[in-house]
Amino acid sequence: xxxxxxxxxxxxxxxxxxxxxxxxxxxxxxxxxxxxxxxxxxxxxxxxxxxxxxxxxxxxxxxxxxxxxxxxxxxxxxxxxxxxxxxxxxxxxxxxxxxxxxxxxxxxxxxxxxxxxxxxxxxxxxxxxxxxxxxxxxxxxxxxxxxxxxxxxxxxxxxxxxxxxxxxxxxxxxxxxxxxxxxxxxxxxxxxxxxxxxxxxxxxxxxxxxxxxxxxxxxxxxxxxxxxxxxxxxxxxxxxxxxxxxxxxxxxxxxxxxxxxxxxxxxxxxxxxxxxxxxxxxxxxxxxxxxxxx
Amino acid sequence: xxxxxxxxxxxxxxxxxxxxxxxxxxxxxxxxxxxxxxxxxxxxxxxxxxxxxxxxxxxxxxxxxxxxxxxxxxxxxxxxxxxxxxxxxxxxxxxxxxxxxxxxxxxxxxxxxxxxxxxxxxxxxxxxxxxxxxxxxxxxxxxxxxxxxxxxxxxxxxxxxxxxxxxxxxxxxxxxxxxxxxxxxxxxxxxxxxxxxxxxxxxxxxxxxxxxxxxxxxxxxxxxxxxxxxxxxxxxxxxxxxxxxxxxxxxxxxxxxxxxxxxxxxxxxxxxxxxxxxxxxxxxxxxxxxxxxxxxxxxxxxxxxxxxxxxxxxxxxxxxxxxxxxxxxxxxxxxxxxxxxxxxxxxxxxxxxxxxxxxxxxxxxxxxxxxxxxxxxxxxxxxxxxxxxxxxxxxxxxxxxxxxxxxxxxxx
Numbered sequence: 283x284x285x286x287x288x289x290x291x292x293x294x295x296x297x298x299x300x301x302x303x304x305x306x307x308x309x310x311x312x313x314x315x316x317x318x319x320x321x322x323x324x325x326x327x328x329x330x331x332x333x334x335x336x337x338x339x340x341x342x343x344x345x346x347x348x349x350x351x352x353x354x355x356x357x358x359x360x361x362x363x364x365x366x367x368x369x370x371x372x373x374x375x376x377x378x379x380x381x382x383x384x385x386x387x388x389x390x391x392x393x394x395x396x397x398x399x400x401x402x403x404x405x406x407x408x409x410x411x412x413x414x415x416x417x418x419x420x421x422x423x424x425x426x427x428x429x430x431x432x433x434x435x436x437x438x439x440x441x442x443x444x445x446x447x448x449x450x451x452x453x454x455x456x457x458x459x460x461x462x463x464x465x466x467x468x469x470x471x472x473x474x475x476x477x478x479x480x481x482x483x484x485x486x487x488x489x490x491x492x493x494x495x496x497x498x499x500x501x502x503x504x505x506x507x508x509x510x511x512x513x514x515x516x517x518x519x520x521x522x523x524x525x526x527x528x529x530x531x532x533x534x535x536x537x538x539x540x541x542x543x544x545x546x547x548x549x550x551x552x553x554x555x556x557x558x559x560x561x562x563x564x565x566x567x568x569x570x571x572x573x574x575x576x
Numbered sequence: 577x578x579x580x581x582x583x584x585x586x587x588x589x590x591x592x593x594x595x596x597x598x599x600x601x602x603x604x605x606x607x608x609x610x611x612x613x614x615x616x617x618x619x620x621x622x623x624x625x626x627x628x629x630x631x632x633x634x635x636x637x638x639x640x641x642x643x644x645x646x647x648x649x650x651x652x653x654x655x656x657x658x659x660x661x662x663x664x665x666x667x668x669x670x671x672x673x674x675x676x677x678x679x680x681x682x683x684x685x686x687x688x689x690x691x692x693x694x695x696x697x698x699x700x701x702x703x704x705x706x707x708x709x710x711x712x713x714x715x716x717x718x719x720x721x722x723x724x725x726x727x728x729x730x731x732x733x734x735x736x737x738x739x740x741x742x743x744x745x746x747x748x749x750x751x752x753x754x755x756x757x758x759x760x761x762x763x764x765x766x767x768x769x770x771x772x773x774x775x776x777x778x779x780x781x782x783x784x785x786x787x788x789x790x791x792x793x794x795x796x797x798x799x800x801x802x803x804x805x806x807x808x809x810x811x812x813x814x815x816x817x818x819x820x821x822x823x824x825x826x827x828x829x830x831x832x833x834x835x836x837x838x839x840x841x842x843x844x845x846x847x848x849x850x851x852x853x854x855x856x857x858x859x860x861x862x863x864x865x866x867x868x869x870x871x872x873x874x875x876x877x878x879x880x881x882x883x884x885x886x887x888x889x890x891x892x893x894x895x896x897x898x899x900x901x902x903x904x905x906x907x908x909x910x911x912x913x914x915x916x917x918x919x920x921x922x923x924x925x926x927x928x929x930x931x932x933x934x935x936x937x938x939x940x941x942x943x944x945x946x947x948x949x950x951x952x953x954x955x956x957x958x959x960x961x962x963x964x965x966x967x968x969x970x971x972x973x974x975x976x977x978x979x980x981x982x983x984x985x986x987x988x
Contacts, residue, residue: 521764
């Protein structure tokens, strides 16, 4: 079969999927881009063309800049912690011991929980009046009195990050654990015979096999963390004093609470652009690591 | 042969009857309520069951969301084209809902009997620009609840009549070691905080807007926030108030961990007679206090109404459901968690029995209800004020600066 007819056939086979993608992603995206140049309200009027007004107002607004910093903090810290915890958990679960299968199963549980359930759970744990965290910390003497974890700007974001980590590190662990199965046992044995210490073995034998899959996990988690909405909406609604308001919450407020669909769309597109840049940077990194492996 | 024909006929009749009943019960109403304060979910379900029993041709699908999701859910459903026939709406939304055509004008459907029977204050809940966008349903304001036992132990004879007296009494309770933080408020970054703030604004004789421009940053508006901050920093208010919603306040109060609490009507019977309440039988309620020389009592209009959405295909059935839910008979029957909108109900022993104290407070409180600003941009103003309140409580900003910033960010 010639190359051209292969290409034609491939395109023909892809056509239904492409049509669906254009319908559910392409069209709304174009519509959103159009909206972002108007002053449309959510309900009622279609709005007038206002040029790049929405973008200028959004980017120069103090809300956007402050929220961008909060989002970046949340994403960087939570993803970093999830990667470290995930790899450590995977290394542990890769050892031979009794009950390993059960532990592996249990580990997935937090990740399998719906985010809203997870958020509600952690809100109970952090409750300032009867929360489990306060009870535990006062009983072991680390804390004199119950305190408000989600009500203080100093601890609210950190508390959210912990809740997010608890939910999402299992995904990283799962990916890392799968990758660990590919590390050849003979190389491990050989390095042991050669007298390599545990750190050297991890760095030179295990890590090269983990790098690629971990990069994928990193991309996925960073994009997700940058778009974070539900866990924060349920736990703090962006408070106290907007110290945990992320970009997605700002988009929601602008487009739905304030019903300014136009400027909400411009904000949403800026967030999309930021995430796309991140994704592209990671994709380049993934290609590079994949290239160095082969 | 004849027999089989008869059977076939019988069968056809049965099938026909089956389809006929189906065709008969064909109107389905979708209604959106809240799962928070006022009537409980069980109450709303029971009222609705009574309605469908009386109107078998109408089926009502009920959906309950937390108050925090009520506005956005209503607007989003409308924006996406489908949605609800009947929605519960807060007193602060008719301006926006009317300008954006979320609700339909029902002024022509309101009868003379309704106009005469319903308390005048209740009507302000559903009106904007001279038109009515629904029927008032939940007539509510924030009252000052107190724990009689704790006040007695502290040697306090009468509950506070002014906000300064509240401060003094709370200090006395704190100094006697009865409670570390005697007052509980709902100051979470939410509408709840605005309701507490509005109560104080009304006490201090402040204004939200003057000629459509923010006016809360000086005078009574500023005094109200200053009172909140001093109550918070002096240690007489529960510091966790800044993450409390109304339900958190109720739990703290029911556990006997607050001597005073500001909350809606529904807390009275739950705290005073609820089986989970540790303070049952010890709950006192008075109108929120006033300020010497400025006001006797204070109150926020926290009422809510039921309206028909502009996208509803069954406005007539929706209206008959609304008139049923807001009827005096139904409201009198379920008057334990929310008080009726009907003036004569307050003299009806069936309504007042067992809650004379609440009715007494309601007569004064409901008459003093102060509105939050009526503007289509209310949501923006509210979010800006929530931030100002929290920043002042946390000491990130002075009340003056915080309110000035809120005025600038309010979009007005």
